[in-house]
Amino acid sequence: MPEDGRKVTVTCKVNGLERTLRVYPLARLLDVLREELHLTGTKEGCGEGECGACSVLLNGQLANSCLIPALQADKAEIATIEGLASPDCLHEVQQAFIEAGGAQCGICTPGMIVAAVNLLARIPQPTEGEIRFGLAGNLCRCTGYMKIFQAVVRACRRQRERVSA
């Protein structure tokens, strides 16, 4: 059998764009995003679902892209960190991370932001405990957790002010 004889066609929507890909069925979505689509904002940390650096939204749900086989992304809608900002304006959560200093080395940051965006989509005004639970699957090895936490609180406040304005 030729090398790529077992490749399959996967069609999905990534950051709003239809994509058709020829991939091995068990290729990690993480690698497909980074190597086929050159969306390198999604990072690999542990590669075993422990650290959340590779977080993406799969049909609106938070997922570790290192644990998603490409075939299961067929017909899915995927949002990566690259899809959050509009061309002229950062996402509210991204802006809050900058203002609160919620990034040090930056490897965990895309995953943290994707997880935070997902949390605020589900629970617009989370309690402190809900923020901690929502980000519990994302590790920061610089241990800058307090500033990350404060960034999410800041984003919530911004969201609340915008809604009430």
Added chain:
Amino acid sequence: MRSYLPDYELVTPANLSEALALLARQPGAWKPFAGGTDLMVLLEAGKLPHKKFFSLWHLEELKDIAVADDAVVLGALTTYTEVLNHPVLQKEFPLLCQAARQTGGVATQNRGTLGGNIANASPAADSSPALLVYDAELELVSARGTRSLPYHRFHLGYKVMDLQPDELIRAIRLPRVHKPRVQYYRKVGTRRAQAISKVVFAGVAEMAGGGVRDVRIALGSVAPTVLRCGQTEEAVRGQRIDSQTIKRAQAALAGEIAPIDDIRSTRRYRRQVSLRLLADFLQRCAGSVQG
């Protein structure tokens, strides 16, 4: 080292009967693949010897939580997120919700499934002790038909299950009990999220007349399989909870569990913590009588 991807196959049967036909044609040749939270880890580590898989993720027949008068039936693909958001499970089966909440983080809870957790057969599975104390029954399907099996008879040894090569877990049935019960779940791990347990304990007790009318106790990470602790239950059933009962129960539990030293913990620590969790559970039971 990483696995070589061209060696692996993953196919998507259109529906459950097609999946069962695939299994029946060559029993053992194809293995099921649900949310991937265990299998993808093995793949990346180069530790996935089996090469041919079929995806279950899209099979509607394995989804859905059905609430009937006498039982709640959870499709095998029910995710932890679905468990912990379900109002009837929250109210009547809180230990399963606690287990779901303490499994991985949100991303894992979105993809990890109850059926996958059961079939992965880890002795450290978080949901299994809860399912054991709730007297869960498994619905196993194959092209030959359907059979139901009490969950406590499913795990026969380390990663050995009463599951034929042509069978799939279709659903998990939890009998509803409309009586007040003391319910207790405790996972002891290195941290609160994303941990694999050192010890996990689940207990359910029905109290009457100042004593224990009936009780279920199950533990994880203390034996080659998750363990329903029948002798410990026997030491407690019908008894008033006092220091003597607790001592007798602890002695029974010490005889039932067989913890080991491994990367996560030690035999000694696991034994000690198991006995203390049992005492904590029984004291809660006693407290509920006084309260």
